[in-house]
Amino acid sequence: MSKKIRLLYMEGVSPLRSQTVYHAVAYAMKEDTPNTIIMVSPNAPYVCIGYHQDMQKEVDMEYVQANGLTVLRREVGGGAVFLDNGQLFTQWIFHKSDLPSSLEERFKFYIDPLIATYQALGINANHRPINDVHVNGKKIGGTGAAQMGIAEVVVGSLMYTFDKKTMSKVLKVPSEKMRDKIFESLEAYMTTMTEELGASPDRTMVKDLYMKKVSEALGAEVYEGEWTADEEAMAQEIDARFMSDEWLYQKGRLQQQGVKIHQDVHVVEAAFKSQGGLIRIIARLREGRIDDVAISGDFTLLPSFALGALEQSIRGLSATPETLKSKIEEAYYRLSIQSPGVSPADFTTAIMNAVNPPQPA
Amino acid sequence: MIYYACDIPEDLTYDIEHDVWIRFEGDIATLGLTDVAQTRCGKFAAISFRDIGKKVAQGKTLATIESAKWVGPFPAPFSCEILEVNEAGFAKDILLANKDPYGIGWLVKVQPTNLENERGHLVTGQEAAEKYKVRIQELKVNCLRCID
Numbered sequence: 001m002s003k004k005i006r007l008l009y010m011e012g013v014s015p016l017r018s019q020t021v022y023h024a025v026a027y028a029m030k031e032d033t034p035n036t037i038i039m040v041s042p043n044a045p046y047v048c049i050g051y052h053q054d055m056q057k058e059v060d061m062e063y064v065q066a067n068g069l070t071v072l073r074r075e076v077g078g079g080a081v082f083l084d085n086g087q088l089f090t091q092w093i094f095h096k097s098d099l100p101s102s103l104e105e106r107f108k109f110y111i112d113p114l115i116a117t118y119q120a121l122g123i124n125a126n127h128r129p130i131n132d133v134h135v136n137g138k139k140i141g142g143t144g145a146a147q148m149g150i151a152e153v154v155v156g157s158l159m160y161t162f163d164k165k166t167m168s169k170v171l172k173v174p175s176e177k178m179r180d181k182i183f184e185s186l187e188a189y190m191t192t193m194t195e196e197l198g199a200s201p202d203r204t205m206v207k208d209l210y211m212k213k214v215s216e217a218l219g220a221e222v223y224e225g226e227w228t229a230d231e232e233a234m235a236q237e238i239d240a241r242f243m244s245d246e247w248l249y250q251k252g253r254l255q256q257q258g259v260k261i262h263q264d265v266h267v268v269e270a271a272f273k274s275q276g277g278l279i280r281i282i283a284r285l286r287e288g289r290i291d292d293v294a295i296s297g298d299f300t301l302l303p304s305f306a307l308g309a310l311e312q313s314i315r316g317l318s319a320t321p322e323t324l325k326s327k328i329e330e331a332y333y334r335l336s337i338q339s340p341g342v343s344p345a346d347f348t349t350a351i352m353n354a355v356n357p358p359q360p361a
Numbered sequence: 362m363i364y365y366a367c368d369i370p371e372d373l374t375y376d377i378e379h380d381v382w383i384r385f386e387g388d389i390a391t392l393g394l395t396d397v398a399q400t401r402c403g404k405f406a407a408i409s410f411r412d413i414g415k416k417v418a419q420g421k422t423l424a425t426i427e428s429a430k431w432v433g434p435f436p437a438p439f440s441c442e443i444l445e446v447n448e449a450g451f452a453k454d455i456l457l458a459n460k461d462p463y464g465i466g467w468l469v470k471v472q473p474t475n476l477e478n479e480r481g482h483l484v485t486g487q488e489a490a491e492k493y494k495v496r497i498q499e500l501k502v503n504c505l506r507c508i509d
Contacts, residue, residue: 052407052427077406077427101500103401103430130430147433253407254427 005218006034006225007211011203012085015046015070016239021227022091022155023075024235026148028228035098037214037222038091039207045084045163046070047170050077051146054252060172069170073248076144076155079260082170086161086192087141088203090114090210092154099152107131107143109217110154114141116213117158117206123196132263138191139262158210159192160200171259177294178269181282184292185261257357258285265291270357272350274299276341279350290317290324293351301339309335310347319355324348362490367396367504369493370463374485376438377492382463383438383483392423393467394435394458397497400504403428405455410446410469417441419479423469439479441471459507 010021018040025036047069049055058080059071092110100106111127118125118133118140128134131143133156143156168183194200211222241247258268261284269282277299284292293314301307313331317323328344331337362369369375374383380398384391394402407427417423422434423443446469450457458466473479484492 050427051425051432052409075432077429077432101401102502103403107430145431147431250409253409 003220004034005214005220005222006036007222008036008038008040008227009207009224010038010040011088012043013040015042015044015072015083016242017235018042018083018089019048019072019074020235020238020242022089022093022153023148023238024231025093026151026153027238028231028234029093029095029149029151031150033095034225035092035094035220036225038093039088039210040091041085041088042083043085044070045082045166046072047080048083049073049080050254051075052077052252052254053080054254055248056172057252058172060170063169071248072242073250075148076146076153077254078142078144079254080171082163082167084161084163086163087157087159088206089155089157093151094154096147096150096152099154103145104130106145106152106154110143110156113210113213113217114156114158116217117210118193120209120213121193121197121201121206123193128263130263134262135191135196138189140191140193140196142262158206160203160206161194162186162190162192164190173259174269175280175282177296178267178282181284181292181294182259182261182267185265185267185284189261189265258354268354268357270350270354271297272346272353274342274346274350276300276339276346279342279346281350281354283351283354285319285355288319290314290319290351295347295350299339299342301337301342303335303337306331306335306337310337314351319351321348321352324351362493364490364494365497365503367400367493367497367502368463369396369490371486371490373463373489374483375489375493376436376483377489377496378482379436379438381436381438384467388472389444390441390471390473391467392435392438392469392471394426394462395493396462396504396506397493397500397502399458399462399466399506400502401500402426402433403430404459404507405451405457407455408451408468410448411443413443413446415443416474417443417471419475423471435468437471438483439473440475441473443469443471445470456507461506 115125125135132139133141141157141159146153164186168179173179215222258266260266264287266285272279279297282294293311310331313327325348328347380395382393382395410424417437419440423437424435
């Protein structure tokens with residue numbers, strides 16, 4: 001690897017530029033371009049969607065428009081996220097030969113200096129493979145990777161704050177109950193530097209610390225460099241593409257299972273039409289278990305308190321049909337539950353539809 | 362050849378640098394990701410293809426693949442025109458290439474437009490097997506397939 005890494009430090013650029021800068025450096029990269037790290041934050045909040053997402057299916061456009069938020073599509077994968085200047089994005093644009101070829105190792109290579117920075121600040125951060133950073137089981141940032149032109153790109157952030165409430169509002173979800181569950185899950189499973197330290201650390205100090213940790217981890221000098229005319233020209237080209245309707249409204253192809261909170265935690269929902277009525281399920285899955293579940297619908301279930309007891313009996317169970325059905329049957333017996341036209345097998349099917357959505361025919 | 366669980370059928374032709382396999386049938390070439398490529402990429406999450414009829418230069422993108430870990434191009438091993446894409450297959454099962462990379466997991470059918478001048482880097486048979494042994498060792502990859 002070249003022993004010098006250029007740092008472009010760009011706090012407070014427009015939302016558009018906070019995304020297009022790393023695409024521009026990547027697509028303008030030539031053989032003699034230095035490996036580059038961009039540290040950038042936006043001067044206004046916005047919503048960023050993944051490469052293959054469908055904006056109109058994933059984003060609550062009514063909320064976004066009412067609140068004057070921009071929506072941008074990136075050339076990196078994953079889901080929709082609400083971003084603001086509470087995150088300092090750390091974007092690496094490197095030559096392929098200067099990064100590990102295995103993606104698992106590449107993420108570790110990228111995440112190690114982030115962890116070292118957090119740890120130097122007194123935050124107990126660690127790498128949750130493949131590509132999350134966790135603090136005591138809570139996520140403090142995810143990462144993504146892409147190939148753009150001859151460049152390999154890895155992106156993530158240093159998380160000062162994260163507006164979980166607005167994050168839960170910008171997503172298009174089937175019900176307000178689901179939105180509440182997403183917010184609860186973000187509260188339970190995401191953290192920030194401000195939450196961990198009780199106050200937001202000084203940003204210049206964090207930048208200098210991160211540069212030092214990158215330098216130590218990579219054995220390379222990190223210097224504050226300049227944005228070139230070629231990169232500016234490329235950024236202008238990409239600005240125009242990212243603002244075009246053709247780019248923003250392109251057909252979505254990403255097949256997602258619910259909303260990912262972090263590597264081990266997803267909020268999912270499903271409905272199942274039983275003979276006795278529709279069963280709706282909102283569940284939070286954690287490492288293959290039902291961490292939390294809410295059951296609703298237009299079926300009849302007596303005694304009236306039994307629905308809560310049924311939910312309680314399911315929490316913590318392994319998400320397999322055998323385990324679920326057996327526990328639900330046990331609750332039916334214990335509480336003398338009556339539910340005309342709805343059986344324990346129907347509840348099991350509804351929950352399993354949320355856990356493993358049926359494949360399209 | 363099976364090497365470190367990676368299947369490299371010797372009847373196919375390969376662009377090893379880009380991990381693309383090619384099956385020539387008359388004027389038409391079917392292209393896909395090798396076992397090594399689908400393993401390194403991981404489970405597909407989405408794929409978008411360029412339009413049928415599009416002429417694509419060597420090295421340029423025929424499709425864009427998104428996995429849980431990475432987004433990147435599926436590059437043309439030679440200049441070509443896109444004749445058919447496996448969009449319907451991947452719409453039914455996004456893991457096709459992770460399950461059967463050399464069969465139903467094919468990506469694109471193309472007509473080469475400058476093959477004579479652009480086939481110098483392509484290899485097949487025993488030569489491909491030997492070169493892949495080296496590549497698999499360099500990448501330290503053990504291939505995996507999806508079964509469901």
